[in-house]
Amino acid sequence: MNSMHRRTVLSVAPLAAGSLLLTAWAHSASDSQDRSGGASLPVPPPASADASLGATVDSELNLRTIQTRIDGAVLYATVDSKPLSLIEPDLVADLVTLIEALDRSDRHRVVVFTSTDPDIFISHENLREVAKYRQPVARLTGEASFRLMLRRLSTTKAVTIAQVSSRVRGAGNEFILACDMRFASRERAIFGQFEAGFGLAPGAGSVQHLARLLGRGRALEAILSADDYNAERAEHYGWINRALPDAQLAPFVTALAQRIASFPMAGLMANKERINAVTLAAAAD
Amino acid sequence: MNSMHRRTVLSVAPLAAGSLLLTAWAHSASDSQDRSGGASLPVPPPASADASLGATVDSELNLRTIQTRIDGAVLYATVDSKPLSLIEPDLVADLVTLIEALDRSDRHRVVVFTSTDPDIFISHENLREVAKYRQPVARLTGEASFRLMLRRLSTTKAVTIAQVSSRVRGAGNEFILACDMRFASRERAIFGQFEAGFGLAPGAGSVQHLARLLGRGRALEAILSADDYNAERAEHYGWINRALPDAQLAPFVTALAQRIASFPMAGLMANKERINAVTLAAAAD
């Protein structure tokens, strides 16, 4: 628990209305407020302060394409499926394994997805080989559907954050849209759904997400133009949560992830379920 | 009626399509257009010009925690429930009384909510004591539910505007989200739903509003991080209508309120009902 959670809470008592009586908190929390409009979250303490740093779930989950690192209740999952010019469908199987592991325990409250590739976050072809992995996906969702696998990612118990500092197109973009939040490098991130350029449609989950996040006019523009969008435009359109200067991206996401992971798991799950109930398309859509 | 409504309307005639034939208006109205992207509404005439200024509804409504001032068809309702460190559950009873009064007559077409407290708009604990006020809330909504009371606020006949120049958290933020519009001081306003930090969830109305206004990714960020958001970020996320320099906030809101209040009540109600039909969650949600 870092310094921002050391505030004195004078009185906390449950009330009939389902919330809490909280007097001191409202008076003491404003010191962390950055009024410049930029990142308002404090930089967390140095990672070396956390004894659990360095532990990984690799050994138990046996992931082949995702490097993992654990820091407290945050799991950093770094996609590493080089060479990109080859098909690496193991990634789908690893994602299924990871989602199952997240739902089995409360150990990892937040997962931060990044990529080792400086150019492509997750390449389109890495995620389209579901046909070769019918068994693991069907085990997770009841049928071998990439869309349903991503929907299961959206409803997993853990909070998922995509930290993007490269290009994300096609199925890769569908993946980050299925995550709970998206933060991107202002200098390096690029977003696109290029399917219309080939007479095709993005996965239905992606169309649903973009239509709801961007609104009708901008979703039609982005999907029908099949064009690239830089991080600033993507932030302006609501495609991502925020575009941050490259040097601030990882510190910001780390602080946010650690902050969320310091909160009780039951509350995170209840809030995520409520927001999903309003914002996620029905599983059948 | 201020100067902006003195334009010559040459021809107004009802049409079958339910709208109007209006030739001169479209040509004459652009003079008030501020193309700088800033506040486009004119500053209203000095308040002293209005003979009804100074009248209050205090005497008839017997409000204990809300100061009222009437200027034409606008009711300025200023929450004044010091000291904040004490529970002031009278506010809930006064809000019920006010909503009932608004629905009884067409006298107040617009209500502007402000606060006498320079630090906190409406504090969380002021609004959570519904249990102590089962009778007035149940009289209004059929059950003693803070969520249903706020939903009734959203559907009241009058147009409601929150003018925020301080911190608004927890139930206070739920209150302003139930208002029709939100304008805030760029320098001083701060917004937050801190419930997840204690393993709890904000009132369902707040989750619904934030999910719809911010979209899935940003609503998850704001609610799961339980963090503070300054006015500029809140405007960028769609949490509030606009962030304005502190000195411009009151003049802007006053001009907007007076402008809306100069329009026919039936049209305001019809438009509000139609927009509510699209944007409000079902009462049962």
Next chain:
Amino acid sequence: MNSMHRRTVLSVAPLAAGSLLLTAWAHSASDSQDRSGGASLPVPPPASADASLGATVDSELNLRTIQTRIDGAVLYATVDSKPLSLIEPDLVADLVTLIEALDRSDRHRVVVFTSTDPDIFISHENLREVAKYRQPVARLTGEASFRLMLRRLSTTKAVTIAQVSSRVRGAGNEFILACDMRFASRERAIFGQFEAGFGLAPGAGSVQHLARLLGRGRALEAILSADDYNAERAEHYGWINRALPDAQLAPFVTALAQRIASFPMAGLMANKERINAVTLAAAAD
């Protein structure tokens, strides 16, 4: 086909998941990326390079109030119904004729709507005379409803883009909201729904669109204030896709239209249908 489509696509093969295997594209497309956050689309080749330029559909469609120009698969439809002070209800009949023509063939994949009038895009009274044109509108929608005619415009096979460099109010604004996308001159465009000022409500389609695009608070502000919004504010609120400097508006829209028109019609239609399914109100609403 302009230079941006000359990229080498090394391998394209359909996959079981309904998308495509695409290796080279993701690596080659970034050269067109403008990271300044501005317009990311390249300026198309000079119009004189296209042999079909100058052809019109006027002769076959016999339009009286819309000038047309064809460039490849893009139809430029310029509303020309002067003098504005006179009723020009022929425009409704011409729009019906145009929608029918668009749905009959795949010849025009994209339609760009502009106006010859430097002050008003399409004036309110031009579109409200549906009563005089029961027959053509009823032929298109089953009843003489302006709202249903605009909804049919939203679901037409072609992609529709409004290029706005003047004032758009009332029914004119309802028209551009029914288009698929809206781009506007930062210096000259102005948007407004003034109906509430006269105790009336905008057409239901417009309320639905604004409520979904702007969210509850800003839709209430825009509709209840009946005020004008400049292009920068309209972009910020999501009313339009983008506000562009006047000199860049036509080149940007032309490049976007030509890019979309270069893609397979079936894919454009499928994507538009999917986005409409999420974002359009039911026809009965």
